[in-house]
Amino acid sequence: MSTKIGHDPWLPTEDNPFITTSLPEAIYEAPVSSLLNMQGLGWDEECVKDIFNERDASIVLNIPVSLRRPSDAWVWYKEAKGEYTVKSAYRMLVGELQDNRPWRLLWNLKTDESARYLFMDCTDAVAMWTTIGLSSPTLGQDDMQCKFVMLCWGLWGSRNNKVWNGNAFDCNAVIHSSLTFLTNWKAAYDPMLTTQGSGGRLLKWKAPSPDRLKMNTDIAMDIHHNIMGLGWVLRDHHGMFLAAKAMQISGNYSVQEAEAVCIREALSWLKGTGMGDVDIETDSQLVYYALSSNPFISTFGFLIDDIKEVASMIEGVDFCFVKRSANRAAHIVAREAVSLTGCGEWFDTPPLYLVDCLLSDLMN
Structure with missing residues (x-):
């Protein structure tokens, strides 16, 4: 199997898994493997940035590359292990059919009119809420609120970046960076206290056994x-x-x-x-x-x-x-x-x- 750069949906993104850059026919039909460096152990960063627009290049360069050079294989993106399940497909379809966005969570933050425009009426904001699909019923209420607030934070940061640095709004970049930050924060906020029997003390580093x-x-x-x-x-x-x-x-x-x-x-x-x-x-x-x-x-x-x-x-x-x-x-x-x-x-x-x-x- 040879995944083609322009023809196949190979980008791991919720928005659009296809390359959006306008490509010459030769590159459009070329295999994705041609974007790797000479050793085949990572992306040719200069080549990727030269060929693709900012959105596509960012997504490509954030895909880790295996050192074993495995053969191309199609995976089910909605499951961590890449295997299709009816349950994950159902969740995906239900999420797409419903549109119950949590705007009331924003209004409860007692925001003013300028915030209303930034987070709801602005076309960039509308595009982001449409892309992320926060209406999925599979999300718990607390999880939905966390994602919603983090995306508002990302949108605000992007707005400042545009005002002060002239950088254009990138919907996928904002979503990726905001949700990655949330995931990392949750991982770092893992309770450090030991379980029952530890006396409530922090777990400490222990030396290995002798000769190890x-x-x-x-x-x-x-x-x-x-x-x-x-x-x-x-x-x-x-x-x-x-x-x-x-x-x-x-x-x-x-x-x-x-x-x-x-x-x-x-x-x-x-x-x-x-x-x-x-x-x-x-x-x-x-x-x-x-x-x-x-x-x-x-x-x-x-x-x-x-x-x-x-x-x-x-x-x-x-x-x-x-x-x-x-x-x-x-x-x-x-x-x-x-x-x-x-x-x-x-x-x-x-x-x-x-x-x-x-x-x-x-x-x-």
Whole structure:
């Protein structure tokens, strides 16, 4: 199967999965794989930005690429595992047939007339509400309110960006960045207190068993600048620092996709060091469960398969899920990676910004 750039609906977006850029016939019929770099391991960013309009280029460049070069396959976009289900199709159709937008939620915020225009009467706002389809009955009331408020926030930010910087409104970009921010916030707001029996204390980092290593991984995302920070920290069974790396990549993936990419990159780095017998810790429960599940066809599934393949090349790799409070060191490194000045690689001696966290973990 060869997915064609202009002919097939291959963009993962709720609005319009087709390329909207006007293309010459040769590019229209060309395979999507021709947009990858020479190694086939990522998008040719310069080529993508040169061919497509801003909307299309943004969506394409925010699709993670598998390192295994899997064959083209059609997936059902409405399910995380890419498999068609009658239930998901029903939800999609019901959502499209109903149009009960939660305008009353906006009026309850006691907004003035200018806000009414911005959030309801403005043609850009109308296009956004039409695109997102908040009327789906499958959404709980609280979830619907969260999405609605976040999209209003995104619309306001886009308005300011147009007024002060002259940047045109991009409906898909606003929706993507706003909902990604909401998803990331929810993931970060995971309660850090342990369950019954913990005495209400925060879970702390624990050293691995003797003769094993432990590598913690985490991500940080800057949706406004379209960049992600990846970070990992490697320690021995005494809790002593061995190595760490902070790297920055372009894009604005979903949280689980970004977490999976981070683990994949960390394992590739570990493979290059020749070390093994390591516990890989992540605070993403979705990624952890996916790593122990059967293969599934989707962008996220391909990334999980990448991780499994790299892990199979390293001796003694085990995956573990931990609460965010036990993963602070990796999070600090990832957060610093968002800044270009914070990127780097360290062996034996940690970066200064990480010292206090490492000492705290050792004391516990």
